[in-house]
Amino acid sequence: MIGLMMMVNKIDKVSRVKIFEKYLEELYPDARCELNYTKDYELLLAVVLSAQTTDKRVNSVTPILFSKYPSLEDLASASLEDVSHILMPIGTFRKKAQFIIEIARRLVTEKNGCVPNDSKYLVTLPGVGRKTVNVVLSNLYDYPAIAVDTHVERVSKRLGFSKSEDSVLEVEKKLQKLYERKNWSLRHHQMVLFGRYHCKAVRPECASCKIKDICSYR
Numbered sequence: 001m002i003g004l005m006m007m008v009n010k011i012d013k014v015s016r017v018k019i020f021e022k023y024l025e026e027l028y029p030d031a032r033c034e035l036n037y038t039k040d041y042e043l044l045l046a047v048v049l050s051a052q053t054t055d056k057r058v059n060s061v062t063p064i065l066f067s068k069y070p071s072l073e074d075l076a077s078a079s080l081e082d083v084s085h086i087l088m089p090i091g092t093f094r095k096k097a098q099f100i101i102e103i104a105r106r107l108v109t110e111k112n113g114c115v116p117n118d119s120k121y122l123v124t125l126p127g128v129g130r131k132t133v134n135v136v137l138s139n140l141y142d143y144p145a146i147a148v149d150t151h152v153e154r155v156s157k158r159l160g161f162s163k164s165e166d167s168v169l170e171v172e173k174k175l176q177k178l179y180e181r182k183n184w185s186l187r188h189h190q191m192v193l194f195g196r197y198h199c200k201a202v203r204p205e206c207a208s209c210k211i212k213d214i215c216s217y218r
């Protein structure tokens with residue numbers, strides 16, 4: 001009996017995943033990162049700056065930052081006070097200013113100014129964690145990854161793809177098992193946008209959601 005129940009639960013989850021994937025494809029077939037960047041290091045710095053704030057707010061300060069400091073060398077020698085002033089709108093700006101100046105310095109002195117395809121190195125940089133590495137490598141090097149930010153975590157738990165008590169890493173591993181590896185990066189971007197614009201933390205748009213019948217949150 002227990003084995004039969006486990007089989008039913010597995011089939012139910014697989015069915016929910018397929019329904020959700022179809023909906024994501026309908027909503028965001030060409031989902032991509034909404035942070036603006038033109039150089040590899042600009043993406044890395046933008047993701048670091050996006051911690052505990054919105055991409056929209058980050059996009060409002062990075063043009064000013066990258067215009068004043070058009071190269072990593074310029075940023076590496078920048079004044080902490082000047083960079084902090086530019087970053088004031090995004091919160092925890094002084095800490096983030098310290099992070100990006102140090103990242104610039106290390107990339108210049110250790111990697112010839114390039115963002116390497118090396119997760120072990122990237123996580124040694126200040127302000128860079130697993131989520132940031134996944135986003136950067138996925139976008140720069142087409143590396144299949146699921147970066148679990150607040151949106152991905154929230155959607156995953158509401159749909160029952162992970163448990164409410166699961167850590168970010170546990171959520172990532174469970175999603176990797178549910179999605180085909182070749183689709184990991186796309187699903188990540190789609191889930192981010194779905195959580196950002198539909199399945200919001202406050203006042204999610206459940207009434208108009210086509211998958212509300214398979215959502216445990218509702």
